[in-house]
Amino acid sequence: MNYAQHEHHDFLGASNQALADPPLQAALTRLTDTLMAGNRKGYAALADSSALRDHAKRIKEHTLAHLDRYLEQLEASVQKLGGRVHWAATADDARRIIVTIAQQAGCQNAVKSKSMTSEEIHLNGALEKAGVRVTETDFGEFIIQLAGERPSHLVAPAVHHTRESVARVLSQHLGQPLPDDPKSLALAGRRVLREEFRRADLGISGVNFAVAETGSIVLITNEGNGRLTTTCPRVHVALMGIEKVIPRMRDLPVFLKLLARGATGQTLSVYTTMITGPKRPGEQDGPDEFHLVILDNGRSRVLATPFRESLQCIRCGACLNACPVYRRIGGHAYGGVYSGPIGSILTPLYDSVTLNPHLPHASSLCGACQAACPVKINIPHMLIGLRALQHQHGQGGHGGRHRGRWESWAYRLWSVVLRRPWLYRLALRGARLALRRWDQDGWLTRLPGPGASWTALRDFPAPAALSFRQRWKKDLE
Amino acid sequence: MQTRDTILHQVRLAVTEGNRLQPAPPLPERGRIGYQGAADAVERFCSELTAAGGHPFVTPDRDAAVQRIRDIMQRHQARKIALGCGGVIEDLDVANRLRGDGVDMTPMDALAAPRFREAMFAADIGISNVAYLIAETGSVVMATAPNEPRSLSLLPPVHIALAHVEQILPDLFDLFDLYSPVADLAKPAAPPPSCLTLITGPSKTGDIELKLVTGVHGPGELHVILIGSQ
Amino acid sequence: MITCLGDALFPDVGVATVKLLRRLGVGVDFPESQTCCGQPHFNSGFHHDARALAKHTIHAFAKSPLVVTPSGSCAAMVKLEYPELFHHDPVWHGRAEDLARRTHELSDFLVNVLGKVDVGARYPARATYHMACHLRGLGITTEPLRLLENVAGLELVPLERHDECCGFGGSFAVRYPAISGAMVNDKAGFVEKTGAEVVVATDAGCLMNIGGCLRRRGGKVRIMHLAEVLAQQ
Incomplete structure (x- = not known):
């Protein structure tokens, strides 16, 4: 099985469908407006947030530049406290490891706290196949699981649902009609899930940060399901990508101060939990077994490339909220596990550059993502880098090899013209003459070729009768 | 073992290869960047906790503190109370002073494993001590230990945390410094507890149309009673 | 620096820029060998072509002590991307850094180099301001607004989501x-809503x-470049 199980690679169809879906548009507007207002307010409230974000970035740069060392330190720290460490090179390895842990410990009912990495490896299906019931316990994830869907946002997985659709999904599950107000629905969810926690013998979580120095893993939630998942069941399995490690305990608050501010504008999420090993002697609750699964799944390949910066991502979702494209097409249109600007980098890198031809191009490169990112990842640069990588694969933005070649010749020709001012002047004059017949007081309402998709929606300014350089010569020089 | 070595070997190669493209920076020292601590710690704690939806209550008077607990219990018509041990709870003698109120009071140290779990799932209110409080964020810090279980601040729908104002730390950085070794003194760090949790307000979800609902998994109400001057 | 789009489609902007700068006592020259900064090529992932155009541009401005452009997008290309493009070429990297240092977007030049927020402009109209994305990259967030606030007779009204991208993005507008x-x-x-x-x-x-888009929608709102407003008297 692959990194991304696409139900489609039809980016254009899916995005057009999203654009024509008014309830989805309303939900995306509400979500992105609210969370972006929070992001701005959050950074503004922290006196030197920009310097702290630079600092956080440097910690990540340093860690990635010594990743082998920190991973070994993390492993030793976890083992010292009685935790078990498992290494998974691929998604398949990780699934097999977790299924084996469940079988050896005789676990039958698993509760899961929200983890994008577990989505990445498609864990639930593998556990179910091995006879382990799995229940997602983040409320949004629970809805998604009952509806048989994928999350459409990193931190708000069910944003594409309305109160009516949540009521429908949950009523069907409970076999009784529920009113469609958010409070009743969430509290009905609490009752169902509380029973699942009582019954569960296996808790599966992701990892927001792993501290090499102490072997602590950090979980951040607003609902408290992360705490319940690591408190009630007798076995806890935490799944992390290799990039989640940070060197020291004192580096952790740097990220804690930025993560919630960037994601929602909260000063801190409601629950930040640092778990260091299994339950200790004399303690009344907590798991008897603690397992840490460290997953590569393509990350080390990316670590060696100029796309290394993408491994600094802390999965806060700020770039999705800031992105004018995400806010119009939503998460499902991106086709991968991760959506939005960061998804447009991760999906081509981990899945396939050639099978995801649209993602690097479906961005106006406006830079709002980088401005919102807690670690200031230069997402526009990496999108451009992926475009260049596509050309190396002989491919253009719309996928066809033929088109890719045509496009690269056009750009080449254009650059040849631009480096010869006399040729440039000639070309300008030619364009002016050719377009003259569509000119209506300075604007063109129709253009031929690729320009037609511009003029389908808006007018295009007609080339001026005298270019600036002509007027410079005539009047200004 | 074999997979481990293969992965680490690959990571090592990737690190070397990638470091050729961009030089590896040293682990940066933070200095004072991002430090938010200030003198008005109690005030800051209360305003941040309130902003997060929690209820602070500061009093120098022990009777007023116990009365506050009693008020919360009565408002919720609580029958079953899960009670922590030691610390401020013992100072205030909470167990004995509330015993007459017709509630079923279960102190943590009286519980063996199977009964413990039942009592925790059944409790209406959990009353706990805290390890620290953070003024910057309005958080209470819970450190798991024998008789300081994780469930106490998690399973009951209402959580009352008791603390002295002296337990307030100005900034998040101050908390994590406590668990960090001091290099020049060669002082070993205090090992972190098996579970260290920062709680900042009641449990929240916004998963349905971004409407805020409290108490979806953890407690829907968080009360912090601070004993001290003011 | 008046590069391709400004030259061919909006010559009035260039003319206004020259007039404005001369009014403020700045001597202006226009090296005629300049054409395009290469940003379209760079953004589309044709770095080889972009590098060739960058060399061409660096050459064209080799003798200019200061380069001012009424385009955040060209300024961002020169200041942020040129040095990066020649990462592995010490000679051209140095030249690129040199040009990057000398280059300024117009509002940045007026406010931060000349130290002027009031350029003596007068333009009686009700106006609103859209922030171009490349100013975000350059960190120029308040300069244009401060200049507009000091235009006599200009009534400045706030624009909802003023810093959200308009959807241009070069080839993006045609592809999607x-x-x-x-x-x-x-x-x-949002523009129409401001009145x-x-x-x-x-x-x-x-x-x-x-x-x-405004023209296709049939409204009466006009679009102007900052330089055109500031050149008015």
């Missing part, structure tokens, strides 16, 4: 007309896109 169209129609809608007669922007891309 539906998404780009949704973006620019929202932008035009302004004029929307001011600082980049040819925004002028084309927002202006073209």
Whole structure:
């Protein structure tokens, strides 16, 4: 099985469908407006947030530049406290490891706290196949699981649902009609899930940060399901990508101060939990077994490339909220596990550059993502880098090899013209003459070729009768 | 073992290869960047906790503190109370002073494993001590230990945390410094507890149309009673 | 620096820039070998072509002590991307850094180099301001607004989501007309809602896109470049 199980690679169809879906548009507007207002307010409230974000970035740069060392330190720290460490090179390895842990410990009912990495490896299906019931316990994830869907946002997985659709999904599950107000629905969810926690013998979580120095893993939630998942069941399995490690305990608050501010504008999420090993002697609750699964799944390949910066991502979702494209097409249109600007980098890198031809191009490169990112990842640069990588694969933005070649010749020709001012002047004059017949007081309402998709929606300014350089010569020089 | 070595070997190669493209920076020292601590710690704690939806209550008077607990219990018509041990709870003698109120009071140290779990799932209110409080964020810090279980601040729908104002730390950085070794003194760090949790307000979800609902998994109400001057 | 789009489509912007700078006592020259900064090629991933155009541009401005351009997008290309493009070529990297240091976007030059927020402009109109994306990259967030606030007779009204991209994005507008169209129609809608007669922007891309959309919608709002407003007296 692959990194991304696409139900489609039809980016254009899916995005057009999203654009024509008014309830989805309303939900995306509400979500992105609210969370972006929070992001701005959050950074503004922290006196030197920009310097702290630079600092956080440097910690990540340093860690990635010594990743082998920190991973070994993390492993030793976890083992010292009685935790078990498992290494998974691929998604398949990780699934097999977790299924084996469940079988050896005789676990039958698993509760899961929200983890994008577990989505990445498609864990639930593998556990179910091995006879382990799995229940997602983040409320949004629970809805998604009952509806048989994928999350459409990193931190708000069910944003594409309305109160009516949540009521429908949950009523069907409970076999009784529920009113469609958010409070009743969430509290009905609490009752169902509380029973699942009582019954569960296996808790599966992701990892927001792993501290090499102490072997602590950090979980951040607003609902408290992360705490319940690591408190009630007798076995806890935490799944992390290799990039989640940070060197020291004192580096952790740097990220804690930025993560919630960037994601929602909260000063801190409601629950930040640092778990260091299994339950200790004399303690009344907590798991008897603690397992840490460290997953590569393509990350080390990316670590060696100029796309290394993408491994600094802390999965806060700020770039999705800031992105004018995400806010119009939503998460499902991106086709991968991760959506939005960061998804447009991760999906081509981990899945396939050639099978995801649209993602690097479906961005106006406006830079709002980088401005919102807690670690200031230069997402526009990496999108451009992926475009260049596509050309190396002989491919253009719309996928066809033929088109890719045509496009690269056009750009080449254009650059040849631009480096010869006399040729440039000639070309300008030619364009002016050719377009003259569509000119209506300075604007063109129709253009031929690729320009037609511009003029389908808006007018295009007609080339001026005298270019600036002509007027410079005539009047200004 | 074999997979481990293969992965680490690959990571090592990737690190070397990638470091050729961009030089590896040293682990940066933070200095004072991002430090938010200030003198008005109690005030800051209360305003941040309130902003997060929690209820602070500061009093120098022990009777007023116990009365506050009693008020919360009565408002919720609580029958079953899960009670922590030691610390401020013992100072205030909470167990004995509330015993007459017709509630079923279960102190943590009286519980063996199977009964413990039942009592925790059944409790209406959990009353706990805290390890620290953070003024910057309005958080209470819970450190798991024998008789300081994780469930106490998690399973009951209402959580009352008791603390002295002296337990307030100005900034998040101050908390994590406590668990960090001091290099020049060669002082070993205090090992972190098996579970260290920062709680900042009641449990929240916004998963349905971004409407805020409290108490979806953890407690829907968080009360912090601070004993001290003011 | 008046590069391709400004030269061919919006010559008035260049003329206004020259007049404004001369009015402020700045001597202006226009090296005629300049054509395009290479940003379209760079953004589309044709780094080889972009590098060739960057060399051409660096050459064209080799003798200019200061380079001012009424385009955030060209300024961002020169200041942020040129040095990066020649990462592995010490000679050209040095030249690129040198040009990057000498180059300024117009509002940056007026406010931060000349130290002027009041350029003596007068333009009685109700106007609103759209922030071009490349100013975000350059960290120029308040300069154009401060300049506009000091234009005599100009009534400046705030624009909802003023810093959201208009949907231009070069080839993006042509590749994804539906998404780009949704973006620019929202932008035009917000502009119309302000009741302004004029929307001011600082980049040819925004002028084309927002202006073209406003015109197609049939409204009366005009689009102007900041330089055109500041040149008025």
